[in-house]
Each structure stands twice: as structure tokens, then as C-alpha cells.
Amino acid sequence: MRYMTQALKSLAALAALAAAGSAFCGQRPYHAPRNAVGQPDMQGVWSNATFTRLERPLYVPRVVLTPEEAAKGEARMRAGAPVADGVDVGQDDSERATFDTGDGYARVRGEIRSAMIVDPADGRLPFRPEALKRLGLDAPANPLDHRDNPEERSITERCMGGEDALPPALPSPDSNYVQIVQTRDNIALYSEKYHEVRVVRMNDRRHADPAITSWEGDEVGWWEGDTLVVETTNFSPASLARYQRLRISSSAKVVERFTRTSGNELMYEFTVTDPSLYTQTWRAELPFKASATRILEDACHEGNYSLPGVLAGAREEERSAVAKRDSH
Numbered sequence: 001m002r003y004m005t006q007a008l009k010s011l012a013a014l015a016a017l018a019a020a021g022s023a024f025c026g027q028r029p030y031h032a033p034r035n036a037v038g039q040p041d042m043q044g045v046w047s048n049a050t051f052t053r054l055e056r057p058l059y060v061p062r063v064v065l066t067p068e069e070a071a072k073g074e075a076r077m078r079a080g081a082p083v084a085d086g087v088d089v090g091q092d093d094s095e096r097a098t099f100d101t102g103d104g105y106a107r108v109r110g111e112i113r114s115a116m117i118v119d120p121a122d123g124r125l126p127f128r129p130e131a132l133k134r135l136g137l138d139a140p141a142n143p144l145d146h147r148d149n150p151e152e153r154s155i156t157e158r159c160m161g162g163e164d165a166l167p168p169a170l171p172s173p174d175s176n177y178v179q180i181v182q183t184r185d186n187i188a189l190y191s192e193k194y195h196e197v198r199v200v201r202m203n204d205r206r207h208a209d210p211a212i213t214s215w216e217g218d219e220v221g222w223w224e225g226d227t228l229v230v231e232t233t234n235f236s237p238a239s240l241a242r243y244q245r246l247r248i249s250s251s252a253k254v255v256e257r258f259t260r261t262s263g264n265e266l267m268y269e270f271t272v273t274d275p276s277l278y279t280q281t282w283r284a285e286l287p288f289k290a291s292a293t294r295i296l297e298d299a300c301h302e303g304n305y306s307l308p309g310v311l312a313g314a315r316e317e318e319r320s321a322v323a324k325r326d327s328h
Helices: 002-025 067-078 129-135 306-327
Strands: 044-047 106-108 111-113 117-119 177-182 186-191 197-201 218-224 227-233 253-262 265-273 282-291
Touching (some): 067 111
Antiparallel strands (some): 044 177, 106 111, 177 186, 186 197, 227 253, 253 265, 265 282
């Protein structure tokens, strides 16, 4: 009888597992709703606000965090921890900044991510050593660097292009909304920051002549099932310096993939092929969340008033150094 009871329990457990497997297998994959012309409907306002950065910060041990590591890091970020990429910028507890960076690290397929970059596996930009040296990125970041030429300041600081306004789109400390508008032949991506609008041609996969460049590049797109694929080339050499350590040269190719994975999530993936700067094509991913928030005006302009102050401060330091040297 004891063996019969045990056998019945085993059969019951197997039956339960089979039922659970059938239920799981019976789940249908999500398919995006269609718009009036039969395209997957991506329209609406989406936000990529997150604590997750493009690169894995040097003080974070890995790209995929444990729940305990994530909880500790999120608590510190919510408290306004003044941390750049491994560098404390010097504020004390009374000087903490508040940013619009969402409510936690990004969750991607059940993983808690400290970085958008997933290839290379270390979550860091795979710069060529000679490119790092040429770009002045071979030493820890110093906010006082590159003050002798405004064109070496980042395009976001110069109000020439927002973090999520140029491909690839990155989260920003202060604006993270993108509105997507579709027609049969074009898709527009409108960024909250600086009123940038990217227009993707959907009826012609040929790029413009390489001699024709722009800050946003030349963008063509197509559908692969439920995924919108956008390929961008022809970047302006003047848009090299982006946000954080990201650099995109004029010879780069950026391929972005937008896929609705649920009613309120849009998975964003991209690859960057730029042999002049990087040792390999690198890949990143981050979810966008649907938002009911209306995009409001972001007040900034070309010729940011802070730049004359930055340059004037550098010149004053130079004069002071000369005066101190001459006094000796």
C-alpha cells in the first residue's frame, strides 16, 4: 500500500507538471495591434527613463544584477547619490541633484540590467586604444577638459541634439519622452528634448549620397514582422561627441529595432558598426514604457549661454597661472 500511495503521488505530480506545461505552451506570443494601413501600431508617447546607463558603471560588478544588488543600487540612486562613471563629483548630502531617471534599473526579459550594452558582455564600449587616446577618453572623465573649443563639448551640452533625439537613442537625466507618429510611407520620432524630429523613409531603402550628411543621419526603415527596423548612415562629423562616452563617427552605421512586447512596453535594441572607433559591432537594448504624459516644451537653444562662461573660466585660469608663474 505504501508503494501504491507513493506511485499515486508521483503520477499526480507528473500530471500537474504536464498541465502547467500545456498552459504555458498555450500562451500566445504578443502581437502588436495594427493601424489603419495594417502596420504594427507603434504610435504614442514612450519613455526610456531608467537608472540603467549605456555602459556598465565601473563601480558595478556586472551587467545583470542580483535583486539584492539592484535594491541597494536603486536605494542609493533614489537618495540622489552624486556619482558619475565611478567618480564622485563632490557634492555633500545638502547638494544632491534630482534627475528624471525613472524609478529603477531596467528589467529586460526578467533580468535587472545595470547597462544597456549586452555585447560585449562586460557592458563597456569597445573602443580602439588609439581612438580612446585621440578622443581624450583614455583617462578618467574630467568635466574641466575640452574647455578651449566649444565644438569639443558634447552636442547635448551645446543644445544641438538631445540624448534620445539622435540614433542611437539614450536615456537622459532630464528628458526621456519620444512620440512616434506613423503614416504609410514615413515614421516620425519626436523627441521631448530640443524638439528634434527624426523622419524615417519607409518606401525606399537606398541611402542618400555619402556626401550628404546631417546630425541625425540618413534614415531608412522597413518592417520585419512586428519589428520596425531603422538603419541610419551619413552622420555629420560635427555630431561625434554624444552623451557620456558615446561617440559616433561620420562612417558609422546604426541599426535600431523597435518591437512592441506588450500593451505598455516597446523593446528597443540597436547595433553600432563603426570600425574607426570600435573593435567590433556592439549591441544594446532597453525597454521603452508607454506613457500618458503629454510632451511639453523643452527650453534650450543653439548657442547655450553656459558655453561662454565655460570658455571664459578656462581663459581666466590660464591668465592666473601665467600671473602666478611670472610673480616667481
